[in-house]
Amino acid sequence: MSPRRAAAALRVSPPEAAPVFAALGDTTRLGLLGRLSAEGPLSITRLSQGTGVTRQAITRHLDSLGRVGLVRDVRRGRERVFALDLKRLEKVRQYLDHVAAQWDAAAARLKAFVEK
Amino acid sequence: MTVQTQKAQDRPSTDRIERRIELRASRARVWRAIANATEFGAWFGIKLEGAFAAGATIRGRLTIPNYDHLTLEMQVERIEPERYFSYRWHPYAIDPKVDYSTEPTTLVEFHLEEIAGGGALPSRSWSPASTASRSRAGRRPSA
Numbered sequence: 001m002s003p004r005r006a007a008a009a010l011r012v013s014p015p016e017a018a019p020v021f022a023a024l025g026d027t028t029r030l031g032l033l034g035r036l037s038a039e040g041p042l043s044i045t046r047l048s049q050g051t052g053v054t055r056q057a058i059t060r061h062l063d064s065l066g067r068v069g070l071v072r073d074v075r076r077g078r079e080r081v082f083a084l085d086l087k088r089l090e091k092v093r094q095y096l097d098h099v100a101a102q103w104d105a106a107a108a109r110l111k112a113f114v115e116k
Numbered sequence: 117m118t119v120q121t122q123k124a125q126d127r128p129s130t131d132r133i134e135r136r137i138e139l140r141a142s143r144a145r146v147w148r149a150i151a152n153a154t155e156f157g158a159w160f161g162i163k164l165e166g167a168f169a170a171g172a173t174i175r176g177r178l179t180i181p182n183y184d185h186l187t188l189e190m191q192v193e194r195i196e197p198e199r200y201f202s203y204r205w206h207p208y209a210i211d212p213k214v215d216y217s218t219e220p221t222t223l224v225e226f227h228l229e230e231i232a233g234g235g236a237l238p239s240r241s242w243s244p245a246s247t248a249s250r251s252r253a254g255r256r257p258s259a
Binding site for chain 1: 135137138140141143145146155158159161222224225229
């Protein structure tokens, strides 16, 4: 007897989100975001303390996060102070919601099409 | 209709969209609706010129109201009969004046399986796999 039911799973990977998640895919960078989240804006000096990672490396990581808009920096005297900026993450979320809504409609049309 | 969104599950996925739908149709019927370009076009709303083949690029004009002035290009990636179909495209290439060919593409994958006896869905573990890394990261699409 041939099966009369099937399940279709759909996966869509929009590129919009990829740079943000690539930036998050590193334990040092996640650690930096964790500290900025818990402690508020911090200087590179403060962020480097106790990490065992050089100040230059921390700066590079912060710049990666800055490029995708997860942190922003302001100069305070001679120092750069970094703060979390989650607007970018929220935009990625909104974009995914929009694409998801379009696919929900397409899935409903597929269902109607094969079940008629 | 059963549509499970990832939001309702344990592991929220934030860099991709995953949907699972249960269909009262045979696997062969569903496969045809997905892998036959004419049938795909009928429910998706696109009039495709040509047939799906792995590695092929085919174009089509959308037939969805308000979007029917747009032509999209699909790059078929992989076809495993009655099991898996994937392609890439620029889903929100909504400005005919813009050249989207240099923009990163979205990977769309369909996984099909039978549901034994029509009872509970067999659990399927999604490997976060390489989909995110395979979708070329780069500039954000202008759409």
